[in-house]
Amino acid sequence: MNDMTIITGKSRKEVLNYLESRFGIKKEVFKDYVFVKKGKKIWITNEDVVSRKYKKIPIESIGMVLIRLQKNGMKMTTNAAQIFGKYATKNVINLSKTQAQKILQGFNLDNLKTDVEDGYVMLKYSDYILGVGLKRDRFLMNMIPKSRIIPIESL
Amino acid sequence: MKKRIILPKEFKARYSKILGRENKRFLNYCMRPLRKSIRINTLKTDKEKCLKLLKNKGWKLTPIPWCNDGFWVDGEKIEEKLGNTLEYFMGYYYIQEASSMIPPAVLRPTERDFVLDIAASPGSKTGQMAQMMKNKGCIIANDVRIERLKMLKYNLEKLGVINTVVTKMDGRRFWKTNMKFDKILVDAPCSSEGTVRKNWKALSRWSPELIRYISNVQKHLLDSAVRCLKSNGILVYSTCTLAPEENEGVIDYVLKKYQDLDVVKVSLRGLKYREGLKEWDGREYDDRVTKCARIWPQDNDTEGFFVAKLVRK
Numbered sequence: 001m002n003d004m005t006i007i008t009g010k011s012r013k014e015v016l017n018y019l020e021s022r023f024g025i026k027k028e029v030f031k032d033y034v035f036v037k038k039g040k041k042i043w044i045t046n047e048d049v050v051s052r053k054y055k056k057i058p059i060e061s062i063g064m065v066l067i068r069l070q071k072n073g074m075k076m077t078t079n080a081a082q083i084f085g086k087y088a089t090k091n092v093i094n095l096s097k098t099q100a101q102k103i104l105q106g107f108n109l110d111n112l113k114t115d116v117e118d119g120y121v122m123l124k125y126s127d128y129i130l131g132v133g134l135k136r137d138r139f140l141m142n143m144i145p146k147s148r149i150i151p152i153e154s155l
Numbered sequence: 156m157k158k159r160i161i162l163p164k165e166f167k168a169r170y171s172k173i174l175g176r177e178n179k180r181f182l183n184y185c186m187r188p189l190r191k192s193i194r195i196n197t198l199k200t201d202k203e204k205c206l207k208l209l210k211n212k213g214w215k216l217t218p219i220p221w222c223n224d225g226f227w228v229d230g231e232k233i234e235e236k237l238g239n240t241l242e243y244f245m246g247y248y249y250i251q252e253a254s255s256m257i258p259p260a261v262l263r264p265t266e267r268d269f270v271l272d273i274a275a276s277p278g279s280k281t282g283q284m285a286q287m288m289k290n291k292g293c294i295i296a297n298d299v300r301i302e303r304l305k306m307l308k309y310n311l312e313k314l315g316v317i318n319t320v321v322t323k324m325d326g327r328r329f330w331k332t333n334m335k336f337d338k339i340l341v342d343a344p345c346s347s348e349g350t351v352r353k354n355w356k357a358l359s360r361w362s363p364e365l366i367r368y369i370s371n372v373q374k375h376l377l378d379s380a381v382r383c384l385k386s387n388g389i390l391v392y393s394t395c396t397l398a399p400e401e402n403e404g405v406i407d408y409v410l411k412k413y414q415d416l417d418v419v420k421v422s423l424r425g426l427k428y429r430e431g432l433k434e435w436d437g438r439e440y441d442d443r444v445t446k447c448a449r450i451w452p453q454d455n456d457t458e459g460f461f462v463a464k465l466v467r468k
Contacts, residue, residue: 033317044317045317045318046290046291046293046317046318048291048292048293048318049293049317049318049319049320052269052293052320054320054322055332056331056332056333057295057320057322057324057332057334058322058323058324059320059321059322060304060308060321060322060323061308061320061321062319062320062321063316063317063318063319063320064311064312064315064316064317065312077312079246079312079313079315082199082245082246082315083199083315100241104241104244125241128241128245130244130245147309148244148313150238150239150240150243150244151239152239152240152241152244153239155241
């Protein structure tokens with residue numbers, strides 16, 4: 001499958017452990033999914049997709065990017081967080097309406113009042129998981145891709 | 156400022172040959188703004204919950220009969236609001252023209268299928284098929300140009316699609332992979348006549364020469380796709396144009412080339428359409444092209460569209 005490798009065994013466990021230890025997402029959530037690594041990305045797809053042979057095709061992507069491997073560790077993507085974030089039980093910040101609006105508009109947040117650990121956090125507004133942010137003390141860096149932000153005026 | 160749509164003289168004349176007295180009505184519809192529509196993305200949300208959220212915004216949602224999750228949307232300043240809501244940000248719905256929902260509805264991919272979408276960008280129909288397949292099975296979503304692939308990947312990820320492999324190939328050479336599929340969608344690049352209601356510039360480069368050139372590309376693309384179709388496999392060919400050379404002419408080409416190929420009559424709930432043309436510009440087509448569906452803008456208040464369903468015996 002070009003330069004992509006299916007992640008199994010220890011490597012898969014490492015990904016699952018990260019998601020469970022950081023966000024409390026249980027390993028069972030991913031039991032029907034396959035992880036694939038290409039470069040600095042870990043993709044999530046289904047069994048059927050990886051069971052096929054792709055000998056002569058230049059593959060651009062497979063499934064959805066679940067995690068980006070960064071200098072400071074793993075980072076769950078916005079798209080993956082919007083799907084699997086609902087299973088998170090820790091390091092979730094509940095945003096106010098004004099804060100959520102700022103996130104959607106692409107702004108960072110400061111003066112956060114929360115006892116959530118520093119590092120990557122799940123951003124929740126009402127029932128919606130908006131994506132992932134990076135928390136340092138009372139500052140929250142907005143990690144929503146620029147292409148996704150919208151000039152929303154009211155929620 | 157409202158842009159004025161200019162319809163080329165030759166364009167008007169050629170449809171007068173097909174529609175006769177009805178041509179005026181057709182041309183009037185070409186000048187009308189397109190009714191906005193969305194598809195609720197059940198890969199990320201519950202349909203009823205999403206509908207409730209949208210109705211609470213004061214939007215009027217009318218079901219599109221041929222697509223379970225498709226809705227026409229009416230409301231004040233709806234055009235600017237559609238892409239600027241929390242639900243849009245979340246990927247709970249996708250802005251998709253009602254006629255563009257037809258090809259996947261005709262192809263009907265299932266959870267067990269291996270599907271090829273040979274010219275997939277921007278991914279509206281790929282996303283719709285992934286939804287119909289409940290993110291199971293496998294779709295190869297192919298396109299050829301980098302910028303089109305970027306848009307395809309962006310849209311699929313935003314929609315939460317995981318059963319797709321995005322590939323970069325000239326679809327006309329896809330047959331060289333020797334891969335065989337249960338279902339294939341050929342939503343071919345075309346002269347885009349049918350999109351004039353959405354894009355007032357759509358006909359700015361229109362000419363009979365362009366149609367001739369594109370129909371040649373379409374023949375090669377469809378030919379390549381047919382070679383990738385399994386026995387008993389189903390292929391849907393579609394365009395957003397009404398030019399017979401790009402539609403019946405292309406189907407006629409593959410029917411003559413492949414004896415084991417047949418046309419199945421298109422049938423969709425609530426969709427008004429007309430038979431394919433048996434003859435155009437002095438050329439007679441295979442009788443079976445009449446089973447194809449010509450969707451005129453005035454029939455369903457949509458873009459102009461063409462759909463053919465082929466089966467390999």
